[in-house]
Amino acid sequence: MPWRPADELAQVVALEVLLHGPLARAELARRLDLAPATLTRISADLIDAGLLTETALPAERRNGRPSIPLDVVTSAHHFLGVKLAGDAVSAAVTDLRADVVDYFELPLDSTEPAAVVERICELVARAAGEHVIDAVGIGLGGVVDDEGRVSSAPFLGWEDVPLSSMVQERCGLPTFAAKDLTAFTEALHWFGLGAGHANFAALTLGVGVGYGCIANGRLLAGGDSGVGLVGHWPLDPLGPLCSRGHRGCAESMLTMPYLVRDISLALGREVQWPEFLTLAADGHPAARGIADASGRALGRLIAAIANLAAPELVVIGGEGVDLARVSMPAVEEGIREHRDPRAADVRVELTSGSNESWCRGAAVIALQGYVLDRRRVRSSAARTGSR
Numbered sequence: 001m002p003w004r005p006a007d008e009l010a011q012v013v014a015l016e017v018l019l020h021g022p023l024a025r026a027e028l029a030r031r032l033d034l035a036p037a038t039l040t041r042i043s044a045d046l047i048d049a050g051l052l053t054e055t056a057l058p059a060e061r062r063n064g065r066p067s068i069p070l071d072v073v074t075s076a077h078h079f080l081g082v083k084l085a086g087d088a089v090s091a092a093v094t095d096l097r098a099d100v101v102d103y104f105e106l107p108l109d110s111t112e113p114a115a116v117v118e119r120i121c122e123l124v125a126r127a128a129g130e131h132v133i134d135a136v137g138i139g140l141g142g143v144v145d146d147e148g149r150v151s152s153a154p155f156l157g158w159e160d161v162p163l164s165s166m167v168q169e170r171c172g173l174p175t176f177a178a179k180d181l182t183a184f185t186e187a188l189h190w191f192g193l194g195a196g197h198a199n200f201a202a203l204t205l206g207v208g209v210g211y212g213c214i215a216n217g218r219l220l221a222g223g224d225s226g227v228g229l230v231g232h233w234p235l236d237p238l239g240p241l242c243s244r245g246h247r248g249c250a251e252s253m254l255t256m257p258y259l260v261r262d263i264s265l266a267l268g269r270e271v272q273w274p275e276f277l278t279l280a281a282d283g284h285p286a287a288r289g290i291a292d293a294s295g296r297a298l299g300r301l302i303a304a305i306a307n308l309a310a311p312e313l314v315v316i317g318g319e320g321v322d323l324a325r326v327s328m329p330a331v332e333e334g335i336r337e338h339r340d341p342r343a344a345d346v347r348v349e350l351t352s353g354s355n356e357s358w359c360r361g362a363a364v365i366a367l368q369g370y371v372l373d374r375r376r377v378r379s380s381a382a383r384t385g386s387r
Contacts, residue, residue, distance in 0.1 A: 003077060003134075003371050006045055009034075013042050014051050014072070015371065018096065019190060022055045022069035043070055050076060072096055078131040079370065081363025082120055083180065083355060084140040086111065086155045091123040092359035093131050098191045098367060100356055102130060111156045113166065121171045136173050137366030138163060139180035139358055141208070148177035176369035183361030184317065185212030185219060190364055193315045193349050201311040203301070204318030206353075207257060209250040213309055231255075233304065235297040253297040256320045262290050273320075280326045295327025299334020306339065306346045313347045321353035 005011040016032060017023055023031070029039045046052040047070075054068045074095040083090045086108070093102035104123050108116065120138065127133055140163075142153030148164025150156075168175040178186075185202045188194035194202070198217045204210035211230040213220040231251040232244065239248025240262065252258050256273050263279070264271045266286040271279075279287035302314050316324050324331055335346055351357065 003051065004049070005051065006049075009038075010042050010046060013039070014046055017052055017070050018072045018371070019195070022071040024067040024069045026067060028070065074099070077134045077367075077370070078127075079363040079366040080124060080127050080133050080136045081183075081359040081361065081366060082123060082136065082138045083358040083362055084108075084116065084138065084153075084156065089116070089119045089123060090355050090359050091120075091127065092356050092363055093127050093133070094360060094363040094367070096367070098187060098360055098364050100360055100363075102127065103356055103359070105355075111158075113158065113161045113163070116156070117163075117166045117170055120167055124167075124171045124173065133173060135366040135370040136167060136171065136175040137183065137362040137364065137369070138167065138175065138177040139183040139362035139365065140177070141180055144177050144179050144182075148175065150177065174366075174370060176365050178362070178365045180358055180361065181210040181212050182219065182221065183365045184210075184358060185214065185361075186368065187357075187361040187364040188315055188351070189214050189219070190368070193351055194313065197312045199309070199311050200313040200315065201305050201309060203298075203305070203314060203316045205254055205256075205298075205316065205320030205323055206318040207255060209254050209301075210318065211305070213305075213311070215309065230301075233301060235300050236293070239293070239297065248297070250297070250301060253294050254301070254320070254323065259290060259294060259320075259323070263287055266290070277322050277326055291323065291327045292330040294323060295330030296334035296337070298324060298327070299331040299336075300338050301334075302331070302346060302348060303335045303338035306335075306343075313349060315349050315351055317351040317353055317357060319353045319355075321350055324348075324350055 005014045012032060016028060025039055025043060029036055043052060050073060052070050053073050055071050074097050077096045079094050081092050081094060088105055088108050090105045092100045094100050104126055106119050106122060108119055124133065124136060140153055141155055143151045145151060150158050150161040150163050152159055164175045164177045181204060184204060188202055194200045194214060200214050202212040209231045232246050232249040234249055235253050236248030240252045240258065241247055242249050242252035260271060260273055260276060263276045263286060276287055280291035305314060
């Protein structure tokens with residue numbers, strides 16, 4: 001069953017319930033400034049269409065009469081979110097509220113675009129064996145335009161690859177591609193810790209450092225999104241050197257490869273990321289010192305974001321999020337160092353660093369593209385522009 005509200009107003013109602021439901025009809029009418037009779041007509045049409053349903057548990061109204069809230073039928077639609085890494089392709093199937101219902105992984109033997117597309121379509125076929133997939137979303141590290149064309153993805157060795165159109169032609173499903181951090185931030189915005197916040201920031205820690213921002217309810221993005229500029233933000237003038245010769249930048253202070261390098265040099269043997277975290281949590285002097293220095297640097301970065309963008313919330317995720325967990329007192333110290341004491345406290349929340357969280361973000365890109373009908377809007381705009 002396609003997502004097809006009858007008109008623009010019905011679409012607004014359906015999206016409001018999707019993002020904020022379950023909602024009683026009176027509350028929904030208040031939020032959207034709709035007359036009760038108008039909402040009754042629209043909600044009845046959406047229920048008949050199978051997009052909305054009345055929930056089982058009524059909410060008590062002030063006059064004592066029960067009000068049956070409206071909600072979306074979350075199982076009516078499924079989306080496949082794909083995360084591309086240099087050596088593997090991961091995918092999660094989500095429902096209409098981006099809850100993960102299935103997860104798959106396949107190794108990536110070649111990074112040639114055609115080989116990667118073939119792997120993605122293998123995952124699509126596997127997912128389609130269990131679920132009706134409405135759209136595919138793909139997240140990857142790099143520069144990706146609004147049409148899903150990858151202009152640069154260094155870890156894959158790609159330049160100017162029309163990824164969305166290649167997958168869509170091969171698999172026959174609407175396909176949307178985006179920078180993985182964009183997908184992660186949009187997932188937080190629609191269904192995660194950022195839901196309900198008009199202004200928040202996302203930081204991801206892993207093999208690199210990523211920054212995303214929702215400002216006035218919209219993703220802040222531009223032509224340089226995906227270049228990874230925050231990775232070389234200066235944090236410690238006495239810190240280690242990064243790959244470009246910057247001393248104490250975010251890359252050298254906060255990324256997993258550099259922290260593993262530093263602890264391995266300190267101990268004179270190879271140390272992997274989980275052991276580093278365990279040593280730091282147990283108070284090992286060398287590991288504790290590295291973790292605290294990085295934690296203070298992370299706090300300075302958070303303070304800079306708070307000073308410049310004034311977010312209501314900063315969410316930290318990514319594979320390296322446990323650095324923040326083991327060094328939170330140092331993170332808080334770094335924030336205090338670079339915040340005016342008169343300024344409000346910065347609310348910091350940590351989220352999952354699992355691979356599924358990246359796939360879920362990609363699925364939200366597919367979900368947004370599908371329910372907002374972005375493919376049709378783009379086609380219409382292209383036709384209009386060609387006249």
